Amino acid sequence: MTNRMDDTDTIRVLDDILSDRNPLAPPGQARASAQPVRRRLGVVVGGSLNDGLDVKLDRDTYTEGLAVGSYVTIDGQTDRKFFGLITDIRLDAIDPNAQKMPPPAGNDLLAQVYRGTTVFGALQVKPMLMLDRDTGDPRPVKTVPAHFTPVYSATPEEVEAIFAADNAGKAYEIGQSVDDDSIKIKIDLERFVERSSAIFGRSGTGKTFLALPLLAGVIRNEVASTLIFDMHNDYGYTLKGDKGKQLKGLKQLAAIAPRIVIATLDEESSRRRNSRPDFALRIGYEQIEPEDIETLQKTLSLSDVQVNALFALHREYKKEWLHVLAGESQDSRLDEVLERSKILDGTFSAMQRKIKKLLGLKFLQPYAADDFVGRILDHLTRGDSVVIEFGGTDSLEAYVFVSNYITRRIHDRYVRLKELAEGGSGTMPRQLVIAVEEAHKFLDPEVAQHTIFGTIARELRKYNVTLLIIDQRPSQIDSEVMSQIGTRITCALSDERDIAAVFTGVSGAQQLRSVLASLDSKQQALIMGHAVPMPVVVRTREYGQAVYQEYASSALSPDDRHARNAKLLGRDEEDALVR
Amino acid sequence: MIGRVIQANMRSFVFGTRVPESDVPVFGALVKTSIRHRQATLYGLIYDIAVNEDDDGMTRMLSVAEDAREEDIDWQRSRLIPLNVSVLCVGYQEQGGPIHRQFPPQPPIALSEIECCENDELIQFTEQLDHFQLVLDARDTSCDELLAASISQAAGARQAGLRRDFVVGCGRELARLLMGDALRIERIMRRIRWDERA
Numbered sequence: 001m002t003n004r005m006d007d008t009d010t011i012r013v014l015d016d017i018l019s020d021r022n023p024l025a026p027p028g029q030a031r032a033s034a035q036p037v038r039r040r041l042g043v044v045v046g047g048s049l050n051d052g053l054d055v056k057l058d059r060d061t062y063t064e065g066l067a068v069g070s071y072v073t074i075d076g077q078t079d080r081k082f083f084g085l086i087t088d089i090r091l092d093a094i095d096p097n098a099q100k101m102p103p104p105a106g107n108d109l110l111a112q113v114y115r116g117t118t119v120f121g122a123l124q125v126k127p128m129l130m131l132d133r134d135t136g137d138p139r140p141v142k143t144v145p146a147h148f149t150p151v152y153s154a155t156p157e158e159v160e161a162i163f164a165a166d167n168a169g170k171a172y173e174i175g176q177s178v179d180d181d182s183i184k185i186k187i188d189l190e191r192f193v194e195r196s197s198a199i200f201g202r203s204g205t206g207k208t209f210l211a212l213p214l215l216a217g218v219i220r221n222e223v224a225s226t227l228i229f230d231m232h233n234d235y236g237y238t239l240k241g242d243k244g245k246q247l248k249g250l251k252q253l254a255a256i257a258p259r260i261v262i263a264t265l266d267e268e269s270s271r272r273r274n275s276r277p278d279f280a281l282r283i284g285y286e287q288i289e290p291e292d293i294e295t296l297q298k299t300l301s302l303s304d305v306q307v308n309a310l311f312a313l314h315r316e317y318k319k320e321w322l323h324v325l326a327g328e329s330q331d332s333r334l335d336e337v338l339e340r341s342k343i344l345d346g347t348f349s350a351m352q353r354k355i356k357k358l359l360g361l362k363f364l365q366p367y368a369a370d371d372f373v374g375r376i377l378d379h380l381t382r383g384d385s386v387v388i389e390f391g392g393t394d395s396l397e398a399y400v401f402v403s404n405y406i407t408r409r410i411h412d413r414y415v416r417l418k419e420l421a422e423g424g425s426g427t428m429p430r431q432l433v434i435a436v437e438e439a440h441k442f443l444d445p446e447v448a449q450h451t452i453f454g455t456i457a458r459e460l461r462k463y464n465v466t467l468l469i470i471d472q473r474p475s476q477i478d479s480e481v482m483s484q485i486g487t488r489i490t491c492a493l494s495d496e497r498d499i500a501a502v503f504t505g506v507s508g509a510q511q512l513r514s515v516l517a518s519l520d521s522k523q524q525a526l527i528m529g530h531a532v533p534m535p536v537v538v539r540t541r542e543y544g545q546a547v548y549q550e551y552a553s554s555a556l557s558p559d560d561r562h563a564r565n566a567k568l569l570g571r572d573e574e575d576a577l578v579r
Numbered sequence: 580m581i582g583r584v585i586q587a588n589m590r591s592f593v594f595g596t597r598v599p600e601s602d603v604p605v606f607g608a609l610v611k612t613s614i615r616h617r618q619a620t621l622y623g624l625i626y627d628i629a630v631n632e633d634d635d636g637m638t639r640m641l642s643v644a645e646d647a648r649e650e651d652i653d654w655q656r657s658r659l660i661p662l663n664v665s666v667l668c669v670g671y672q673e674q675g676g677p678i679h680r681q682f683p684p685q686p687p688i689a690l691s692e693i694e695c696c697e698n699d700e701l702i703q704f705t706e707q708l709d710h711f712q713l714v715l716d717a718r719d720t721s722c723d724e725l726l727a728a729s730i731s732q733a734a735g736a737r738q739a740g741l742r743r744d745f746v747v748g749c750g751r752e753l754a755r756l757l758m759g760d761a762l763r764i765e766r767i768m769r770r771i772r773w774d775e776r777a
Binding site: 059103109114159 | 743754760761764
């Protein structure tokens with residue numbers, strides 16, 4: 001027994017010697033302790049709530065061990081804990097002479113003396129949250145800690161507690177902290193879809209690889225239906241990875257596959273790519289309204305007069321208007337109508353030329369066999385998600401036209417459903433997220449006023465419809481729309497205007513800019529806004545085998561399936577119990 | 580015992596000693612005496628050693644005599660003419676109490692005995708460096724030189740392997756007290772001498 005005690009003592013002494021906190025531990029042999037320790041970094045020496053806190057680093061804190069975008073905790077005087085984000089790291093000096101006349105080369109002693117005294121490292125820390133003294137709940141920060149309050153690096157537990165966001169399993173693990181791979185950063189999906197969101201990043205930063213699993217998470221957790229305008233055919237069946245690698249699209253993720261519907265605008269291309277669409281989307285001329293074409297005013301370079309003429313024709317010919325304009329049906333009254341509506345001959349033929357360019361798109365046909373868009377809407381209201389593949393149709397006109405066409409009808413239907421629900425004769429429409437790539441094409445300040453996307457971003461949240469904007473040029477998006485975006489996920493951006501645009505309407509933007517500027521060009525993103533308690537830099541998860549595994553099977557037990565169906569059908573729990 | 584106090588005030592005192600022998604203190608050394616009424620030990624740093632003129636002018640004459648004899652010089656040196664050693668008070672310790680690195684409550688009285696501090700006392704005294712401020716404030720001394728000399732001796736009193744860390748610690752304390760005045764810190768640091776191996 002005595003021997004065993006001795007052994008334990010010896011081990012404890014050895015542990016002390018080799019602890020990573022012991023600065024005299026033999027180099028290379030220090031053990032990382034199992035319990036992560038709060039590492040003291042320095043003390044608060046000044047600053048303000050708006051401009052951030054100045055933190056003087058302790059002498060033995062290595063600046064190289066810190067990173068912009070990492071978190072720190074500050075224990076306030078009143079037991080409140082502040083959470084802050086490092087927004088800048090700099091080298092400072094009490095006496096500028098020390099910087100102008102550094103110690104001579106080889107004089108390590110002097111360098112050692114100066115470090116931490118005459119010259120020192122300093123942090124700029126933006127206070128982000130304050131943990132409530134009693135409940136420990138995060139609150140917006142409204143004050144700053146006092147002078148000389150010690151600052152610690154946040155431990156994985158502390159960060160994880162903030163980002164747990166675990167409300168009934170609606171949390172989505174978007175990646176890991178850049179500081180420590182073991183810290184999982186989760187976002188609250190319900191909050192994410194509650195307001196419009198955006199994924200920004202210059203081309204090649206992995207926006208699609210970030211958006212696809214995120215949308216899969218939204219679908220799997222049933223927080224919303226999604227409608228994806230898939231301009232580059234990435235989301236539906238296969239995703240083109242680097243070096244020609246083929247990755248799985250949403251339809252190939254078993255757990256959510258039954259809830260994914262792929263509609264294609266280009267059957268031939270879909271067949272070639274073997275993307276197994278559920279149906280081909282066709283739109284008949286008679287289904288098109290002048291408002292659908294009005295949104296293309298800029299793309300088709302239609303003048304205001306010509307746009308007015310579209311409405312005049314529609315008033316006159318109703319559903320046949322486009323047939324007349326396209327010259328598909330001859331009408332003897334045409335001259336009379338043009339004269340009455342004060343449309344000049346030249347105007348009409350110019351209009352005809354421009355419209356024919358649009359009508360040349362394969363999915364636009366004089367007569368459509370079905371109301372395909374109606375089918376899409378039915379799927380969405382039932383809780384399915386729809387991917388609209390553009391196939392080889394890569395013209396901008398097609399993209400703008402189709403997305404506006406469908407979205408306008410969604411808008412109408414959701415407004416109606418919501419009003420019915422409010423009137424007591426229906427259920428609330430399911431939350432819907434519309435994902436649009438190249439969003440600046442619709443949300444450019446000149447166009448945003450006309451397109452339905454501007455309206456959705458601005459006001460459709462009330463009707464349970466929000467946008468997920470995926471774009472590389474945030475600067476070209478209407479600032480009014482930008483200000484409505486709840487959650488911003490930003491990968492690396494290089495253009496100054498784009499960086500400035502991302503921070504429209506964000507407080508303390510100046511400091512966060514430096515965080516954004518320090519992102520790696522791949523697999524790193526700054527997330528801020530509604531779905532996260534405070535801005536966070538994440539190393540996004542790699543889309544591949546690990547994600548496939550999670551979605552390997554539907555994993556719905558009969559009970560779960562029953563509960564889900566009951567929910568979709570609007571039955572309450574008591575009905576479910578009767579079964 | 581290396582000498583006795585000749586004159587004293589609150590900040591400093593002067594003691595007389597014979598012609599330096601090997602154990603006679605040098606510039607920057609830590610010496611001690613007692614303040615009898617308080618039963619306390621007073622510590623000080625030697626900042627000046629002066630050779631005074633004798634009253635009968637013998638030394639003057641011998642200094643210019645063309646044929647001064649060695650016996651005369653030896654005889655003159657063996658007379659009781661003291662060296663005046665000036666000491667800056669840097670701390671005191673009441674019996675059984677901690678060391679206070681500040682001015683003593685009273686100066687030593689005349690003819691108090693002076694002793695050199697041993698290495699362990701020097702180490703103990705320099706475990707804290709609060710007395711640096713007293714030295715820096717002593718404008719009538721070459722305080723930078725004095726600090727450098729005393730740090731060198733305190734470093735030398737320590738075990739090999741611990742000396743560099745001590746010197747770095749002193750440098751940092753200086754940097755703090757001098758508000759990061761890089762030029763002055765460098766000047767002092769350059770004057771500190773120690774040998775890590777000896």
